[in-house]
Amino acid sequence: MAAHLSQSGHSLVGALTLPTLHRKTLLRKVAQWGPRESARYAWTKLAARENGDRRSVRNPYLEKFLLHNNKTLRNLHEVASAYNFSMLVCRDQNSKEAIAQVEKWAPDAAVFTGGNILRQALLAIPRIGVLNAHLALLPQIRGMSSPEWSLLCDVPLAITIHLMDTGIDTGPVLLQRTFEIPAQCASLTDLRNRMIAAGIEHTPEALAGLEQGSIRPKAQSDLDCDHQYFVTHDWLKTQASARLSAKRAIPAGKAR
Amino acid sequence: MPTPDSAAATPSVAAGPMSNSDQSASSSRRHKLLSEALGIVRKPQRALPLLLAVTGDGLRSRTQSTNLYSYATTSVSTEVALPRVIDWITRAQKPDGGIPAYYSLLTGYSKSYPEVTGYIVPTLYDFLHLAGDTGIKDRAERATRWLLSLQMSNGAFPAGLENDGGEPSIFNTGQMLQGLVRAYRETNQADILLAANRAGNWLAEIQQPDGSWSGAGAYQGVPHTYYSMVAWSLALLAEVSKTGAHARAAERNLAWVLAHMRPNGWIDGINLQGYPTFLHFIAYVIQGVLECGILRGTRDAIRAAQQSAWKLLRKFELQKQLLGAYSGSFDSGMTFSCLTGNAQMSCVWLRLSEVTGDLRFLNAALKMNEMLKELLPAHGRNAGGVAGSHPIWGSYQPMRYISWGCKFLADALMLELRLKRSFEASTCAS
Numbered sequence: 130m131a132a133h134l135s136q137s138g139h140s141l142v143g144a145l146t147l148p149t150l151h152r153k154t155l156l157r158k159v160a161q162w163g164p165r166e167s168a169r170y171a172w173t174k175l176a177a178r179e180n181g182d183r184r185s186v187r188n189p190y191l192e193k194f195l196l197h198n199n200k201t202l203r204n205l206h207e208v209a210s211a212y213n214f215s216m217l218v219c220r221d222q223n224s225k226e227a228i229a230q231v232e233k234w235a236p237d238a239a240v241f242t243g244g245n246i247l248r249q250a251l252l253a254i255p256r257i258g259v260l261n262a263h264l265a266l267l268p269q270i271r272g273m274s275s276p277e278w279s280l281l282c283d284v285p286l287a288i289t290i291h292l293m294d295t296g297i298d299t300g301p302v303l304l305q306r307t308f309e310i311p312a313q314c315a316s317l318t319d320l321r322n323r324m325i326a327a328g329i330e331h332t333p334e335a336l337a338g339l340e341q342g343s344i345r346p347k348a349q350s351d352l353d354c355d356h357q358y359f360v361t362h363d364w365l366k367t368q369a370s371a372r373l374s375a376k377r378a379i380p381a382g383k384a385r
Numbered sequence: 386m387p388t389p390d391s392a393a394a395t396p397s398v399a400a401g402p403m404s405n406s407d408q409s410a411s412s413s414r415r416h417k418l419l420s421e422a423l424g425i426v427r428k429p430q431r432a433l434p435l436l437l438a439v440t441g442d443g444l445r446s447r448t449q450s451t452n453l454y455s456y457a458t459t460s461v462s463t464e465v466a467l468p469r470v471i472d473w474i475t476r477a478q479k480p481d482g483g484i485p486a487y488y489s490l491l492t493g494y495s496k497s498y499p500e501v502t503g504y505i506v507p508t509l510y511d512f513l514h515l516a517g518d519t520g521i522k523d524r525a526e527r528a529t530r531w532l533l534s535l536q537m538s539n540g541a542f543p544a545g546l547e548n549d550g551g552e553p554s555i556f557n558t559g560q561m562l563q564g565l566v567r568a569y570r571e572t573n574q575a576d577i578l579l580a581a582n583r584a585g586n587w588l589a590e591i592q593q594p595d596g597s598w599s600g601a602g603a604y605q606g607v608p609h610t611y612y613s614m615v616a617w618s619l620a621l622l623a624e625v626s627k628t629g630a631h632a633r634a635a636e637r638n639l640a641w642v643l644a645h646m647r648p649n650g651w652i653d654g655i656n657l658q659g660y661p662t663f664l665h666f667i668a669y670v671i672q673g674v675l676e677c678g679i680l681r682g683t684r685d686a687i688r689a690a691q692q693s694a695w696k697l698l699r700k701f702e703l704q705k706q707l708l709g710a711y712s713g714s715f716d717s718g719m720t721f722s723c724l725t726g727n728a729q730m731s732c733v734w735l736r737l738s739e740v741t742g743d744l745r746f747l748n749a750a751l752k753m754n755e756m757l758k759e760l761l762p763a764h765g766r767n768a769g770g771v772a773g774s775h776p777i778w779g780s781y782q783p784m785r786y787i788s789w790g791c792k793f794l795a796d797a798l799m800l801e802l803r804l805k806r807s808f809e810a811s812t813c814a815s
Contacts, residue, residue: 281744355695359702362751363458364805365744371812 130242130329132208133194137333141214142234145222146205147244190326223248231255238339240332241293249295257339258292258300258346262328264321266305267291268349271298272357276321277369280376281361286310286320288328290335292346297357301346303335310377317370421784424492434765435490435784442776455705456752456759466758467798469769470791471512474505475524477788482527483547487785488767490777496546498788499535500554502528503542503561505792510571511799529568532561533580540583541602555591555602558584559615566621578625585622588615589634596641610654611666613642613673620680632681639677639686642670646689650696651714661710661719663781664726667693671733679740687740694733698749701730706756709774709781721779724760724771727753728793735800739807747804754801757794 135141159167173187195202197211209216215234219227222245231239231254238257241247252259265275266287272278279286286308294300308327314320338344361369425431478484483497484505509525512518535542541553542561551557565581568574592598597608598615616638623632645654652670655662671693678686696715701707707727708718731753738746760775762768771790773782 278744355699356745358745359748360457362456362748362755364751365748368808368812375812 130194130240130332131205131214132197132202132212133329134240134333134336135208135212135214136194137337139333139336141212142236143214143230144205144209144216145227145231145244146216146218147222148218148220188322188325190322191329194326194329221245223251227251228254238336240336246297247293247295252293252295257336260303260332260335261291261293261298261300262325262332263289263291263298264324264328265289267298267302268351268353270358273359274361274366275358276324277317277361277366278358280369280372281365286324288324288331290328290331291349299349301348303339303344303346304331306331310373312377314373314377317366317373320373421489421491424489428493431490431493434767438490438762438767438772438777438784442772442778446776456755459755461755461758461761463754463758463798463801466761466769467512467795467802468516469761469763470771470795470798471509471521471769473767473769473771473786473791474508474788474795475521478524478528482524482529482531484528484788486546486789487773487782487787488770490784496548497531498546499532499542500557500560501789501792503532503557503564505788506532506564507567508792508795508799510567512795515799515802525568526572529564529572529577532564533576536580536583540580540585540587542584553587553602554604555588555598556604556609556612556615558588558602559612559618562588562615562618562622566618566625569625581622582626582628585619585626585628585631585634588619589630592634592637596637596639598638605656605658607656607658608641608654609656609666610642610645610652611669611673612638613670613677615673616642617673617677617680620677624680635677636681636683639674639681639683642674643685643689646670646674646693647714648692649714650693652693661780662712663710664707664723665729665781666726667697667711668726668729668733672729675733675736675740679736687737690733691737691741694730694737694746697730698734698746701749701753709779719780721781722775723779723781724757724773724775725787725790725793726781728757728771728790728797731757731797732793732800735797735804739800739804747808750797750801754794754797757797761794 131141131144155167155171192201195208202208202211205216217227217230219230221227228250231251236255239255239259241259241261247259263271263275265271265279266284267289269284270278270282276286278284288306288308289302290304291298291302292300306327308324310320311323314323335344339346425435474484477488477494479497481497482502483499484502486495486498486501488494506525506528509521509528513521513525532542535547537543537553539553540558541555542558543549543551544554544557545551562581562584565577565584569577569581588598591600591602593600593608598612599608600606603609603612616635619631619635619638622628623635642652642654646652652667655666655670657663657666671690674686675690675694677683678690697707700715706722707730709721709723709726711718731750734746734750734753738744738750757771760772762770767786769791770786771794773785773787773790774780777784
């Protein structure tokens with residue numbers, strides 16, 4: 130995200146990030162993926178794997194954003210160094226230390242790319258607000274596992290760029306783009322990776338629109354703040370995967 | 386186990402300032418707990434299983450990390466867990482057909498419990514149809530015959546454990562009615578329908594004009610909203626008896642209970658004096674309202690059940706557990722889990738998913754079932770048994786494996802299988 134924002138002409142002042150391999154994150158991954166996948170995750174986080182002059186990136190669709198002087202930037206440290214902005218590694222993005230740093234940076238806008246649920250103290254600092262690229266239509270699918278829920282509930286796949294508030298995906302919408310399932314989309318993981326890349330692709334557009342006044346934040350209608358979606362059980366994930374395969378088999382124009 | 390009034394219940398929790406009735410309930414609980422603890426002196430060989438269960442739960446409580454992804458993955462398949470749970474029930478069943486309330490790690494099996502035996506009958510028939518196990522049919526029929534032998538001259542069934550000289554009990558009669566109606570549907574035997582009608586007539590006759598049940602046959606003499614389970618049973622009976630009085634009694638009680646359900650999902654009028662509001666009873670209200678609402682086609686009832694069920698779903702998804710007891714508006718609770726309440730909520734969520742098509746209820750139930758399956762002992766006398774509390778020393782039925790916990794978990798697992806099959810079929814069809 131940071132690299133693409135820089136490439137789009139935005140001037141980055143800083144980035145807050147969580148530790149590369151935090152004990153709690155690793156525990157969460159063990160529960161989520163099991164020991165083998167978690168070990169692989171830990172390995173990719175801790176050890177850089179050289180592949181010729183290109184370094185592997187977990188999401189292959191992000192590589193195009195990470196190309197810099199014929200090299201692929203591998204992590205936020207390298208992106209910060211390449212595009213000349215500072216960064217702070219913090220345990221919690223809502224900590225006093227993190228808030229003090231963001232106040233010092235005094236950004237016009239911030240973009241959320243993952244981590245803790247942000248509290249009002251942090252959300253209130255950027256003049257324009259904090260943007261988030263949500264991987265589903267809002268307000269239909271709020272919360273976790275949103276591509277899976279979109280498939281299960283027969284809601285068109287989409288990216289929504291919205292301003293964040295203290296609710297879960299309840300902030301005003303800036304931009305929505307439906308997402309066609311490419312014929313080569315191999316799995317739910319592949320779909321998610323593609324959607325993340327699409328979210329990054331559209332964020333500078335939303336930010337520029339906000340700055341120029343061509344996009345006006347639109348409050349979500351019929352919002353029921355209590356009724357979000359939660360992490361899907363593996364069985365439902367399998368069902369979502371089956372629906373993805375079925376939709377992929379349908380010609381692109383009829384996928385929705 | 387519907388009410389804490391039987392010998393089966395020994396919750397060890399004091400809930401706020403105590404009235405005289407609270408003090409007497411507390412003193413009676415202390416007495417029961419003490420006499421139960423003496424069981425280990427009488428049979429010292431129970432010390433090892435007790436120690437293993439306590440140590441196991443202690444270790445699990447300390448080491449398990451509940452996070453966003455807890456229970457999203459299957460570690461014990463439902464097809465493996467379900468027969469284990471049913472096995473626990475069939476191992477416990479006595480030759481005369483009665484099923485004990487519990488197995489205590491201190492005192493062993495309890496006497497047979499008529500109420501639980503009654504509402505286990507539909508579970509046995511469901512398993513018979515699912516697994517085609519003909520031995521189960523014989524067990525369900527024996528349980529029914531045993532129930533019929535207990536009916537009182539006025540049509541009611543007694544409170545308490547077998548041979549405790551129990552007075553007629555409204556709640557227990559309602560719960561046993563579920564078994565009788567199902568047994569009649571399965572066997573078409575006239576004497577079963579006659580017994581069910583007599584029980585239903587008694588319930589309709591003693592109902593208060595406002596739709597509640599109180600007085601001599603009600604627990605502690607006061608009305609309770611969890612008697613919505615009785616309304617459900619009457620609605621079930623009305624389908625086979627075709628008697629308007631049964632249907633009207635069900636609808637009157639449903640209307641009375643709905644008046645106690647707040648817009649925030651909390652339910653007033655559970656009314657257990659001297660006891661905390663265990664999840665078991667909260668889930669009873671919701672399940673009774675939902676099922677009675679479905680049978681009588683009352684949309685308000687389904688909506689009210691959905692509201693309360695969602696409140697608990699949200700708590701489960703965000704906190705990765707439901708607490709064993711809650712107080713006012715679900716604001717606070719106790720830190721142990723009431724496993725039977727969890728299984729009942731799973732049943733409620735699954736039925737809501739079936740009725741409303743909202744897959745979030747199915748998702749939560751799948752995760753809840755994972756948690757419950759993980760907690761089933763795999764070996765030993767209590768393999769497949771559902772403990773009263775987790776950890777096992779929690780305040781709801783401490784140190785016991787309870788037959789109604791197994792019943793509700795078996796129901797939840799069978800509902801899970803049914804919904805999964807139906808969802809897969811709909812995916813294939815589309």
